[in-house]
Amino acid sequence: MTTYPLENLVQTRWQNTFDRLNGGEPGITGLLNISQAWNTAREFLRPRDIREPNSKERNLPVVKTCFDALNEAKLLPRLLETFVEDIRQQESLITAEVSSFMAKYDESEDVTVVKSMLRRLVEWWKAWAPIHELGYTLLSTFNLEFQTHLFSILPSSFPSAFKKLCQSTVGAEPDAQLWGDFERLGLLDRYENLIASVCYEQIEGQVLETCVGRWNEPMLAGLRGWMADKIVPWMILPYARGAKTHEETRSMLQGIGSRFDFHVCKTLCDLRTSEIFDIIVDYPDSNCALLDLKECLQRVDQRSQLVQALRRLNRKRLLHPGADTKDILTQYVLMIRCLRIIDPPGVLLYKVADPVRRYLRERPDTIRSIVASLVGEGGDLVDENEPIQPLQTQFEDYSDPNWEPEAIDAGPEFRTNKPSDVISTLVSIYDSKDLFVKELQVLLAQRLLAIKDGNFEKERQNIEILKLRFGDAALQVCEVMLRDMTDSRRIDQHVQSQKASNLHPTIISKHFWPALQASTLNMPGQFKTIQQTYAKEFTTFKPDKRLRWLPHLGTVELSIELQDRTVEVEVSPLDAAIIELFGSGGKTAWNSQEIIAELGDIDNSSLNKAMMTWIDRGVLFDRGDGTYEVLEIATSAVKAARPPAPKRPAAQPEAPPVVTVQQQEAEQMRVYWKFIEGMLTNLGSLPLDRIQTMLKFAPGYSRTIEQLGTFMEAARREGLVTESGGQYRLNK
Known part of the structure; x- marks a missing residue:
């Protein structure tokens, strides 16, 4: 039951509403005018089927008057709601059109079908859209409703x-109308x-098409030129359609253009990163690719990806036993x-090189290979155009006016002033250059002992160059070795002038040369006599010195006279000693045991190799019971019994058996094994660092803990010690 105040309030509000709608007109005249304006406005906005004749009222002054009246009566919000409802009732017409066009596209995949569909949708949009006046x-409400419905009915195949x-x-002729349709439809x-x-895909396709494997010419500038010629004109329609001047266009394209240029650099950087191992192999022909990569890395922050890729490729293609x-x-x-x-400060090199340096330290022949390159035997490690300079060490020059802070991605152990030349970098793989000096001495000894013509000029030049790198003090022993070779030639000329001899020995100073492999070979017959005669003349010339022969080194030229032929050969001293036995004392048949007893403790492999030398040359014949005899006459029966000997070149002198640095170190470490054995006997199990600390008290011990670890690992493999949790214990 209503009360009087409530009835009064309702009546008052109703009267106010009526007065507002009636507009102060007599009776209901104003109300009728509002009703007519409503009908006119709604009929004008009503969406129609464009397939039917267009009868929409276009008397804009009348329509504008109706909208003003509705606005004054505050009925526009309600009109908008009605307009939206009318649109929704007609949306099925658009749905049918879209379904029809997309069905055709799904069958043919012809993009012109999609283009026709969008233009048809624009026709619907133009037919239903309210006028701007x-x-x-009103227009924004229509766009929201139209686009919402359109996006809801587009099938999943439409984006592609x-x-x-x-x-x-x-690359086609610009179609401003098409891009305008895209904008109208949202x-x-x-x-x-x-x-x-x-x-983005155009850029990626262009990079892959033009840049793969092409490292000998700059590509980044060409890609940017291609962007300016083909992509930028295309970008104007989607990204700068409203521009009216050149400056305005450039301003509108600046942001998106920067994104696309970034993608050019990123795509090229990704490609060169995947090719980086082969680019390095192809250097210096690939210098242009490196410069492009450097510029790309300044634009794209992918330094860590480059490091990871190169380290991965190094592990796969480089750092393996093969x-x-x-x-x-x-x-x-x-x-x-x-x-x-790519990175002059060296941060990338520091991060990539560390695994390579560790792996090279574990290889036993790394030092020898580096040293060989220093004396002209190591390929392309040393650039002839690179200036020769002393070995550099790492240092930090705080007084340098051009000092720059380290790169942001540099690690805590990185130092900007790393050795700049390649040789210093290679030597810095190891903690000390003494290992290289020792290897230099071994290699120089081998090269000097292999020279027959007495021309040591090349080795003298090498020593002078090495003195610039390692210093005079480090190369003093090498100078003594070179002087021994020239003195040896002079001494031999003097001895030959006193008493001619077929023997031309190389005389060296024992204490200044690396150790040579020892041998128990005893030269028999005339060879022994020649040695004794030469030694006597040498003692006469050098009374304070004595010769200690190394008869297993060198070569011997022989002329062997048989009954039906003469064989001239150049063989090793062991080969000459064996054939001398067959030619002295009238004994023409010897077995292996007799030869070993006569010549000394010779291993079976060396003996068999020497015997095969003479068998292949048709000088000796194996009777089948381990006994060999001279083949004085090469009868056809013997030839038939023995396969034909291959033609072999004159024996080339093998590399002098100089004891390598590794062999010397291994022999020295065996001396310290007694100390290690005593420690483990008295103290039980010990860690490697404790063994290293105690060994430092041993006289002459100067090994690093890495070298000690290598030795202990070898002792473990031999069964001398066992290792568990880093603790070493004697194997009982």
Whole structure:
């Protein structure tokens, strides 16, 4: 039951509403005018089927008057709601059109079908859209409703179809109407990323098509030129349609253009990163690719990806037992040169080189390969155009006016002033250059002892160059070795002038040369006599010195006279000693045991190799019971019994058996084994660092803990010790 005050309030509000709608007109005249304005406005906005004749009222002054009246009566919000409802009742017409067009596209995948569909949708949009004179609110409400419905009915195949349509416009004649249709339908905002992906894919396709494997010419500038000629004109329609001047266009394209240029650099950087190992192999022909990569890295922060990729490729293609040490060193040197081009401060090189340096330290022939390159035997490790300079060490020059802070991605152990030349970098793989000096001495000894013509000029030049790198003090022993060779030639000339001899020995100073492999070979017959005669003349010339023969070294030229032929050969001293036995004392048949007893403790492999030398040359014949005899006459029966001997060149002198640095160190470590054995006997199990600390008290001990670890690992493999949790214990 209502009360009087409530009835009074309702009556008052009703009267106010009626007065507002009636507009102060007599009776209900104003109300009738509002009703007519409503009907006129709604009929004007009502969406119609464009397939039917268009009868929409276009008397704009009348329509505008109706909208003003509704606005004054505050009925526009209600009109908007009615307009939206009318649109929704007609949306099925658009749904049918879209379904029909997309069905055709799914069958043919022809992008012109999609293009026709979008133009048809624009016709619907134009037919239903309110005119601009009616205000922004009405138009924006219509756009929201139209686009919402459109996006809800587009099938899942539409994005790919729309992308193909956008791709078809790249490089084609600009179609401003098409992009205007995209904007009207809201597709530019809806598929902004998809439109950008068209450009991204064009860039990626261009990079892969033109840049793969082409490292001998700059590519980045060409890609940017291609962007300016083909992509930038295409970008104007989707990203700068509203520009009216050149400056305005450039301003509108600046942001998106920067994104696309970034993608050019990123794509090229990704490609060169995947090719980086082969680019390094191809250096210096690939210098242009390195410069492009350097510029790309300044634009794209992918330094860590480059490091990871190169380290992964190094592990896969370089750091494995199947790779030769010289090849690893060559690749490492090329890596140094290439990464210094990409990153002059050396941060990338420091991060990439560390696994390579650790792996090279574990290879036993690394030092020898580096040293061989220093004396002209190591391939391309040393650049002839690179100035020769002393070995550099790491230091931090705080007084340098050009000092720059370290790169942001530099590790805590990185130092900017690393050795700059390649040789210093290679030597810095190890903690001390003494190992290289010792290896230099061994290699120089081998090269000097292999020279027959007495021309030592090349070795003298090498020593002078090495003195610039390692210093005079480190090369004093090498100078003594070189002087021994010249003195040996002079001494031999003097001895020959006193008493001619067929023997031309190389006389060296024992204490200044690396140890040579010892031998128990006793030269028999005339060879022994020649040695004794030469030694006597030498003692006469040098009364304070004595010769200690190393008869297993060198070569011997022989002329062997048999009954039906003469054999002239150049063989090793062991080969000559064996054939001398067969030619002295009238004994023409010897077995292996008799030869070993006569010549000394010779291992069976060396003896068998020497016997095969003479069998192959048809001088000796194996009777089958381990006894050999001279083949004085090469009868046809013997030839038939023995396969024909292959033609072999004159015996080449093998490398002098100089004891290598590794062999010397191994022999010295065996001396310290007694100390280690005593420690483990008295103290039980010990860790490696404790053993190293106690060994430092042993006289002459100067090994690093890494070298000690290598020795202990060898002792473990031999069964001398056992290792558990880093503790070593004697194996009982």
